[in-house]
Amino acid sequence: xxxxxxxxxxxxxxxxxxxxxxxxxxxxxxxxxxxxxxxxxxxxxxxxxxxxxxxxxxxxxxxxxxxxxxxxxxxxxxxxxxxxxxxxxxxxxxxxxxxxxxxxxxxxxxxxxxxxxxxxxxxxxxxxxxxxxxxxxxxxxxxxxxxxxxxxxxxxxxxxxxxxxxxxxxxxxxxxxxxxxxxxxxxxxxxxxxxxxxxxxxxxxxxxxxxxxxxxxxxxxxxxxxxxxxxxxxxxxxxxxxxxxxxxxxxxxxxxxxxxxxxxxxxxxxxxxxxxxxxxxxxxxxxxxxxxxxxxxxxxxxxxxxxxxxxxxxxxxxx
Numbered sequence: 001x002x003x004x005x006x007x008x009x010x011x012x013x014x015x016x017x018x019x020x021x022x023x024x025x026x027x028x029x030x031x032x033x034x035x036x037x038x039x040x041x042x043x044x045x046x047x048x049x050x051x052x053x054x055x056x057x058x059x060x061x062x063x064x065x066x067x068x069x070x071x072x073x074x075x076x077x078x079x080x081x082x083x084x085x086x087x088x089x090x091x092x093x094x095x096x097x098x099x100x101x102x103x104x105x106x107x108x109x110x111x112x113x114x115x116x117x118x119x120x121x122x123x124x125x126x127x128x129x130x131x132x133x134x135x136x137x138x139x140x141x142x143x144x145x146x147x148x149x150x151x152x153x154x155x156x157x158x159x160x161x162x163x164x165x166x167x168x169x170x171x172x173x174x175x176x177x178x179x180x181x182x183x184x185x186x187x188x189x190x191x192x193x194x195x196x197x198x199x200x201x202x203x204x205x206x207x208x209x210x211x212x213x214x215x216x217x218x219x220x221x222x223x224x225x226x227x228x229x230x231x232x233x234x235x236x237x238x239x240x241x242x243x244x245x246x247x248x249x250x251x252x253x254x255x256x257x258x259x260x261x262x263x264x265x266x267x268x269x270x271x272x273x274x275x276x277x278x279x280x281x282x283x284x285x286x287x288x289x290x291x292x293x294x295x296x297x298x299x300x301x302x303x304x305x306x307x308x309x310x311x312x313x314x315x316x317x318x319x
Contacts, residue, residue: 001319002030006294010040014049021058027308031066033292038109041234043248059094066097071170073105080130084137091161103170106243131183181205197287211288214267217297221270228296233258277314284318
């Protein structure tokens with residue numbers, strides 16, 4: 001089992017994210033994961049730097065810790081050829097530490113280029129084509145592709161790493177699990193659903209299974225709950241909302257009815273390590289083996305110290 005630290009690109013600026021990644025390596029995390037957003041979920045979060053630039057700087061400032069996008073959408077805001085090139089370059093400059101996490105995207109980030117945002121079926125069709133294009137470009141030489149939605153014309157990536165990055169595909173149901181099984185090297189999820197792992201493995205998937213675990217650490221439980229409510233209440237709305245709303249103001253409106261009681265149900269909160277161990281255990285029991293700790297508490301340095309001194313050994317014992 002590997003344990004990762006979620007870098008909140010919506011909550012912190014680029015230099016702070018780099019600093020936290022260095023500290024996460026020092027605290028003993030196996031990898032850091034960062035989302036690839038154009039907008040934050042809520043205006044109060046206040047940030048959304050360019051993930052690929054930040055990861056390049058992190059690669060230069062760290063030696064051991066793995067890097068993973070969690071996740072990027074290679075279909076609308078980006079053409080998959082750009083992601084294929086970016087991922088290959090990052091794999092080289094990180095000495096093989098990069099994992100490409102991909103997903104079908106959210107309107108929040110993809111509508112900004114004015115190309116619209118398709119329904120679920122269209123998103124999955126585009127993701128399939130995007131992964132085929134990325135694999136094609138990574139095979140070397142000049143390549144062309146003519147899909148229903150995406151095209152590639154006489155393109156070649158000149159700098160390819162000796163070892164290609166693993167592609168981990170975000171899944172929430174049978175259709176996306178099938179894409180992960182057929183075109184990915186691993187599975188990515190945000191809920192402890194055993195059926196996702198079961199369907200992935202029954203379909204022949206044998207790669208790593210990533211999952212994000214929602215935590216909110218603070219020395220005081222009430223402080224942790226308040227911080228999570230302020231910055232992360234959007235996550236309680238569920239995927240059908242999260243994938244469709246276009247701007248932070250919409251998420252603010254959609255999450256106004258979220259209560260602190262809802263936060264307590266969604267997040268492991270407070271200073272008690274056993275609370276956080278129990279939350280992680282549900283994902284381990286569901287079959288996930290790469291657990292990403294997503295801390296919504298108010299003090300990232302306090303959480304990193306808490307992980308190093310109190311939580312790490314307990315979590316590793318679960319594996």
